[in-house]
Amino acid sequence: MNALNSEAFVLFGQHILWSDMIGNILGLAALALGWRRNLWSWPVQFASGLILFGAFYGHLTGSAGKQAVVMTVALYGWWQWNRSRGEGTDGHITPRFATWRERGAMTAAAAAGTVAVALLFKAYPSLSWDPWPDAYIFVGTVVAMYAQARGMVEFWIAWLLVDLVGVPLNFANGYAFSGFVYVIYGALVLWGMRDWWLRSRQGPRPALEGAPA
Template sequence: MNWLNASFTVFGEHILWTDLVGNVLSLGVVWLALRKTVWTWPVQITGALLLLAASLHAHAPGNALKQVLFVVLASYGWRSWTRRQRMEEGLFIRQATVRERLVLLAALVVGTAVVAQLFVHLDWLKIAWSPWANAYIFVGSAVATFAQSRALVDFWIIWVLVDLVGVPLALKSGLYVSAAVYGIFFVMVMAGFRNWLRESRQRDLPLPDRNKAVTT
């Protein structure tokens, strides 16, 4: 399957088509999430499979494992959103409770520590640059995707935290398109956070105030 390794050159750098198309689809995922459409999930699965191929080509096993996890979690998110949208009230966007935030934070911290140790001690993974950064992105992406599947506003903030480490890691791995996309992600994620937060706050208003907020 030579097409998986197909590339083109820009300014002397080889750009994988799988990396390019996969990241374009990833941007599409953010746009679809902004619109709260269930198409978010099949597009994310397709993009993850393409980025999996790109990561294997770039010998970035941490990123490759992240894409595998994306496929699993996106399948769960697809099922969850489909079920929720069939309900009378549709997809209910809300802010995480204090308990949920503590659980997400604990999962991020403990998960990063555990996965980092696996990356250090499992030689076949060959994490050549910062196993802690790879572990953080791996676990952070999983936590963000899970929070998204639960329609929690907080998932946008988790993505921002992941992006802050994702840019240098992608550059180090030679995935230049991925690095550029992380920057675009930041802008789109902030817009998504603003829109979801506003909607969640409107749901908490009394009905007369909610109708007034929608019309203004």
């Protein structure tokens, strides 16, 4: 991991780390696969989280915690999307809008979770240099990936809200490649959200791409 955390090159005066670059390229691939509702989005996301956890650990606790969440929910998402194949849907992941009750529950959980995690970080300053942004990123990631695993179109919106804080935080703390990549994420999220929104209004869906036979 020490080799991965070494400098790869300098871009616009920003020092790019191998781990930051590789982890985020895998993250982009996972997002593109998720857009296509491809089952392999989840193992690629797990690999991205593992590499970025090593990059952030000891420097940005909230971002490192975010990657721990990414890995955990990636396992849940793999199980959830696989399970749909065993229920007679032939691997269909059917994008849908969350109900108002689900939206309210996720919003309340995000707000309460952010406050709770931020207070934890403030009580133990060694855990985080930026308690509130770190807490926001950590909890927002939980909500976004849960919504993705459940096939909710709103997961794209949740990712955009997380990135609004994550981009400047990464630049400010020297993880420039993460900042550059999240700009690309923004465009992919908008296109992906449109695709899932259109699919949620259609009839029967084709089988999940990339699913094992």
